[in-house]
Amino acid sequence: MMEFLTSPAFALIGIAGVVGWVVTTWLRVKHGYPLEGGWGQEIKPVHSNETTERLRLLTSENAQLQAELGAIKDRLHTLERIATDEGRRLSREIDDLRH
Template identity: 35%
Template sequence: MLIGPIQGGDLMGMVIMLAMFGTIGWVWVNKIRVKHGYQLTDLWGRPIEKASSASAETVKQLELQVAVQGERLQTLEQRTRVLERIVTDRGQTVADEIDRLRDSRAN
């Protein structure tokens, strides 16, 4: 007995079933591979990398660099404030401020 033509709904159901079986098969194969010590792979067979301890070390180094840059930024902001004050002051106060800054740099 021959099977008649496939109806639209039946075709969509078969496609969904094939996708489900493919996904279930991929999970099952990866479970077996991990159990026997093989590396995990993605759907295309490429190896999936684990996050290593080197990345934790990199994060620590980056945090240190951010802290150093933050300190540099604070000192630059302080210097900018001083320069803005010098520029906006008038007359003798400017000369006094410059002399005071020279004296503080000499010490």
């Protein structure tokens, strides 16, 4: 009788292990983590010269976009200040800039 109760328990533990492995692998692939083989060798993603060049281009584009975003933030700050300042103060600052 006891053997009958333990075999389903072992089957459930085995199934849970396989499902956990599948979910873990899916999450690693989804988030771009490298997959490893049975001996620790990297399976995916395979790094090539094309991948390295693409990463370099994306990094430089990211730096350019961050610089552009900084400039836009500065302009937005100036426009907000103009929109919320009193008329006399803004006129005085413009006159000061003309002289």
